[in-house]
Amino acid sequence: MKKIFTLLLLTLHLGGQLMAQHENDQWMFGQYAGLDFSTGTAVPVLHDMVTQSSCASAASPLTGELLFYTNGVSVWNRDHELMPNGSGLLGDDLQSASMGALIVPF
Numbered sequence: 001m002k003k004i005f006t007l008l009l010l011t012l013h014l015g016g017q018l019m020a021q022h023e024n025d026q027w028m029f030g031q032y033a034g035l036d037f038s039t040g041t042a043v044p045v046l047h048d049m050v051t052q053s054s055c056a057s058a059a060s061p062l063t064g065e066l067l068f069y070t071n072g073v074s075v076w077n078r079d080h081e082l083m084p085n086g087s088g089l090l091g092d093d094l095q096s097a098s099m100g101a102l103i104v105p106f
Contacts (some may be wrong), residue, residue, distance in 0.1 A: 021104070022064030028057040028076075038064035047080045052090060056101040074102035 007059035026045075028034040038059070049055065049071050057069035066078040072091020075083045091101050 021061050023059050025064030026057050026059040026066040026069070028066075028069035029055045033050045034069075036064075036066075048082075049074070050078055054101045058103045058105070059106045070101045072102070 012074050019045045022038060025038040026034065026036055026048055028045070028047050029051070032046055032048070034047050035047050036043040040068075047069065047071060051071035054072045055070065056072075058067045059065060060067060068075055068083065070076070070086075070089070070091070073089050074086070075086035075089070077083050
């Protein structure tokens, strides 16, 4: 019984210190459409990207704030502005590419 109580106490103590991961809180996709899950509820977001298949977006792991998003051809920042050198990429968003855009955190 003492071991169970100790384990329960330790779990409750650590539970208050754990932080959620929010890098998937922002979804940008389709034709000017997106969803923001950072508040716990899906909120519609308008943006400048148009894509038929491939897209990816990245958000801050701690806050869930949008960092950037892409359709494989262009990259936009959190303010929905085209990033420097963020156009003319070789991804293919109009020919139904299966993986035309992929963001790998480093």
